[in-house]
Amino acid sequence: MGVGADSRAATRADRRSGLSQQRKCVGPVLRKTCFVVCGATVGFVLLLGVSLLYLPDPYKAEQFVPEENRVVTLLIWTHPFGQYRKLPNCSALYQIGGCTLTDDGRVYSQADAVIIHHRDVATGHGDLPSEPRPLEQKWIWMNYESPTHTPRLGRFEGVYNLTMTYRADSDIFLPYGYLVPRGSRTEGLHDRFAHSLRSPSLRRLLRPRLVAWVISNWSESHARVALYHQLSRYIRVDVFGRAGRPLPEDSGGSVVRLVGRYQFYLALENSQHTDYITEKLWNAVRAGAVPVVLGPSRQNYERFLPPEAFIHVDDFPTVRGLARYLLMLRRHPARLRRHLDWRGSYSLHQPAFWAEHYCTACRAVRKTRDRTYSVQDLTRWFHS
Numbered sequence: 001m002g003v004g005a006d007s008r009a010a011t012r013a014d015r016r017s018g019l020s021q022q023r024k025c026v027g028p029v030l031r032k033t034c035f036v037v038c039g040a041t042v043g044f045v046l047l048l049g050v051s052l053l054y055l056p057d058p059y060k061a062e063q064f065v066p067e068e069n070r071v072v073t074l075l076i077w078t079h080p081f082g083q084y085r086k087l088p089n090c091s092a093l094y095q096i097g098g099c100t101l102t103d104d105g106r107v108y109s110q111a112d113a114v115i116i117h118h119r120d121v122a123t124g125h126g127d128l129p130s131e132p133r134p135l136e137q138k139w140i141w142m143n144y145e146s147p148t149h150t151p152r153l154g155r156f157e158g159v160y161n162l163t164m165t166y167r168a169d170s171d172i173f174l175p176y177g178y179l180v181p182r183g184s185r186t187e188g189l190h191d192r193f194a195h196s197l198r199s200p201s202l203r204r205l206l207r208p209r210l211v212a213w214v215i216s217n218w219s220e221s222h223a224r225v226a227l228y229h230q231l232s233r234y235i236r237v238d239v240f241g242r243a244g245r246p247l248p249e250d251s252g253g254s255v256v257r258l259v260g261r262y263q264f265y266l267a268l269e270n271s272q273h274t275d276y277i278t279e280k281l282w283n284a285v286r287a288g289a290v291p292v293v294l295g296p297s298r299q300n301y302e303r304f305l306p307p308e309a310f311i312h313v314d315d316f317p318t319v320r321g322l323a324r325y326l327l328m329l330r331r332h333p334a335r336l337r338r339h340l341d342w343r344g345s346y347s348l349h350q351p352a353f354w355a356e357h358y359c360t361a362c363r364a365v366r367k368t369r370d371r372t373y374s375v376q377d378l379t380r381w382f383h384s
Helices: 006-018 026-056 092-094 105-110 118-122 183-189 223-231 255-259 279-287 318-333 334-338 341-345 355-368 377-381
Strands: 072-076 099-102 111-118 138-142 163-167 178-181 209-214 237-240 262-268 290-294 346-349
Touching: 026 099, 072 105, 072 355, 092 099, 092 355, 099 355, 111 118, 111 355, 138 355, 163 355, 163 377, 209 223, 209 255, 209 318, 223 262, 223 290, 223 318, 255 262, 255 279, 262 279, 262 318, 279 290, 279 346, 290 318, 318 334
Parallel strands: 072 099, 072 111, 111 138, 138 163, 209 237, 209 262, 262 290
Antiparallel strands: 178 346
């Protein structure tokens, strides 16, 4: 993970974060800066609009194709991490008709597709189907771990027909979370599961605590742990989870409820990879805290969020500069508000594991029934 002070450092951070757009666009001297910032914002909006065309929309009705001709059977080969969960009714939950989900291996020969969770077959907790693959049956590679924590990829070159991950260039793309613009046609389709985001009132800006971090997998080799050690030298960071204090009882075990008491949340990924932006970020967004992110590049985050919606550690030449910036925002609520005002324009959708994944995969299989090819160079693609 890439770890990212005087007033010049704070100003430089503002410029890189795309903050204070109105201030930067005033006056001919700053027109170049305005062009860059406004261009980044427009780019985000355009990219978000295009991305929403490709995000799996479980509420969009299939048109012009008789439902009886689109029925498919999707076999769940192994329940992820060996944890059994009742299979969803895709029609009732997501208005995706024509899908039959089953975890009964005896129907293997009749299944149109088989969804296989990588971790289970890679670690020996499950095996690939041993029977010959039926003609036109698709095998789906499903994985939501980062490449760093995805072992033995080389064993599966040329095995699968479709990929399903958090990466935007997957055959079946379903990220850990995404924003839905308010007032758009798409928003109405997501009302049932989306969380409305609101711009904060002054009272909500003045939260009693500064920075929280919830972490379960502590490793001194992780860049996020090194960042924490440095940052905690300058400001207080309250650490919770398996590697810190238990979540308070009055939070009900909810990370979102806990983070709602803090102004900032450390959304630090365990490794840096393309599009690997997990629930850590989206929990902070849902809680109304400003996420301080450590993961892929700022440009990658801006594919999913407005540039002012987060603080990237790489925006600062030193961790001390980051700490000073956070303290400055705490003293100046008007500047802190610039990181949060965007919220009034969006809702947040966080897909449910694993029900929505199965139904999304089934819907994709229905759309690709005539496509049969094998995924080559799985390792090179996923590590790219």
